[in-house]
Structure formats: C-alpha cells, structure tokens
Amino acid sequence: MCDRHADWSKPNFSSLAVSRRKFLKASAITTLTMAVAPSFFGMTSAEAAAGTIKSTHGNGFCNLNLFLAHADQLAKDDGLEIEFIIASSFSDQVTMIGSGLVDVGVMPYTSFLALYDAGAPVKVVAGGGTQGCYFIAQPGLDTPEKLKGKTLGTFQLDTLEVLPYDWLKKNNVAFKDITVRYLGSMAEAVEGFKAGAIDMVSVIEPYGTTLLNDKTGSVKLSDGIDIYGPNYTDCILAARSEL
Structure with a gap:
C-alpha cells in the first residue's frame, strides 16, 4: 500500500481451506444476531426470507449504518437476520470476508483494494463513511x-x-x-x-x-482534510460477489 510494502506477497484467498470452527475458536470470536432491512443489501423480501447473512464490522463511526439498522429493528417484519461475527483484530476482519467466513463487512477502502487485487471474489455495495x-x-x-x-x-x-x-x-x-x-x-x-x-x-x-x-x-x-479535502473517502460496505 505504501513504499514499505514493495515486497508484499498477495495472499491467494481462493485456495484458503479455513475451518469455520477452528477460525472462530482461534480468534476468540463471539456472535450476535441483528435485523437489517432487506433494501439495505438490495434484496427483496422473498430473498431475505431465504436465510441469514453473516457480517463483520470495525470500531469507527463508519459502521453506524449497520449498528442503527440493529437498534431500529428495520427488518423485523421481513424476517431477515444478519449474524455479527466480532473478530479480535482488523486483520481477522479482512481475512474473514476474503476467505468467505462472512458475507458482508464494513472496511477501509484500501483493505478492499488489497482483497480485490489478491483475487478475492468481493464487490463494493455502498460507501460506509467519510472523513474521521x-x-x-x-x-x-x-x-x-x-x-x-x-x-x-x-x-x-x-x-x-x-x-x-x-x-x-x-x-x-x-x-x-x-x-x-x-x-x-x-x-x-x-x-x-x-x-x-x-x-x-x-x-x-x-x-x-x-x-x-x-x-x-x-x-x-x-x-485528513488538510491532505484530501472535505468528505474524503474512508470506508465502504463490501460483500462477497455471490451474495
């Protein structure tokens, strides 16, 4: 990402054989379930009723879109649930969506670029936050x-x-x-x-x-404003391509 990473080797996420049980145990991850409006992910009510979406998140204000969806119970009538998997570190959050352990996640756009460049099947769904x-x-x-x-x-x-x-x-x-x-x-x-x-x-x-x-x-x-100007991009909402 910066000059010091000239010798950085891109991971091959498509070849990762990660056991969900082992990963969760090793990372001391806990989960909670929250409701999210189907329209939040561009899904119809029928599609939402089909299952649960797994997500991870960070600690900054750019994650408020997910937190508020939970607090307001926006999908209570539609039955869609998203399972929050709380990782112990930032690197775990990126690895989880890159290897398919979660379906969606809010992350810095630079982390997404690294995932995409490494061949992970991910896409940008929406912006997650500016400045901060x-x-x-x-x-x-x-x-x-x-x-x-x-x-x-x-x-x-x-x-x-x-x-x-x-x-x-x-x-x-x-x-x-x-x-x-x-x-x-x-x-x-x-x-x-x-x-x-x-x-x-x-x-x-x-x-x-x-x-x-x-x-x-x-x-x-x-x-950041002195470098990039007001409303510069920080985080995005990413999803696995198959979602």
Whole structure:
C-alpha cells in the first residue's frame, strides 16, 4: 500500500481451506444476531426470507449504518437476520470476508483494494463513511522534523496507514525515517499512545477526539482534510460477489 510494502506477497484467498470452527475458536470470536432491512443489501423480501447473512464490522463511526439498522429493528417484519461475527483484530476482519467466513463487512477502502487485487471474489455495495481519520503525536512532537526516529502505531493496508504516509511525505519525512509498528486493534492503539509506548498514532473517530481531549498537549498532525479535502473517502460496505 505504501513504499514499505514493495515486497508484499498477495495472499491467494481462493485456495484458503479455513475451518469455520477452528477460525472462530482461534480468534476468540463471539456472535450476535441483528435485523437489517432487506433494501439495505438490495434484496427483496422473498430473498431475505431465504436465510441469514453473516457480517463483520470495525470500531469507527463508519459502521453506524449497520449498528442503527440493529437498534431500529428495520427488518423485523421481513424476517431477515444478519449474524455479527466480532473478530479480535482488523486483520481477522479482512481475512474473514476474503476467505468467505462472512458475507458482508464494513472496511477501509484500501483493505478492499488489497482483497480485490489478491483475487478475492468481493464487490463494493455502498460507501460506509467519510472523513474521521486522525494522525496524532505525543506532546512536543509538533513539527515534521521532530518525528524522525519516532515510532508510529498504525494498521496495515488501512486508510489509517495511508494518512500518516501521505502527511509525512507531504512534509518531506519518509516512512523509512520512522519506526512503523502495526497494531491489532483500536484499543491497543489508544492504550499504547496514552501509556507513551508509541510516539504517533493514527486512529478513527471517535478515538481521535477522545485522545486529544484525554491526553493534555497531544498534537493533531492531521485529520485528513488538510491532505484530501472535505468528505474524503474512508470506508465502504463490501460483500462477497455471490451474495
């Protein structure tokens, strides 16, 4: 996705032989069932009655479309249910839809591009969210030059990796000039930054605003608008092609 991935090997999702039981057990995944309006996925009532759709989701506000559908019970009269499979990490979420363990999911558009490029049978159904990406540094790290040699906590193949990459590049700091630490969850990113274990972090809302409010002196290096303009794309709703 960025310069540091020049030697990245694309996974072959079509050849994955993943046992659902083993995957769920290994990832400590829990499930819950929620109702979603058939029109949300472009399905008729008759098609919706045929079964259950499995989905995964992330932690950001861009997932509100799925959460609100559950809270309002939008498909109660139609009988469509979607089973939420909650993965333990971002990489698990991407792997699950790429290997067919779930049917739909909200994810960064960059993760979708990686899946599609790797040959996974997936398609974009709709947009999932705009803006909301934050690039934040510890107190005192308020200029690009001060960031050299420091550690960034981010997520691989994610828009949260692309934002700091683009911001640093614009300010003449290469990724090779910093240490990049890939994290597994938003909770790990937030706690690591609060504890001072990482010098910079890229997070999604509402965690960006929370960090700036909770850690006095934290520096907002970018909220993406200065790089991409207002209403820039963040997440999309993806589905398996056979759905």
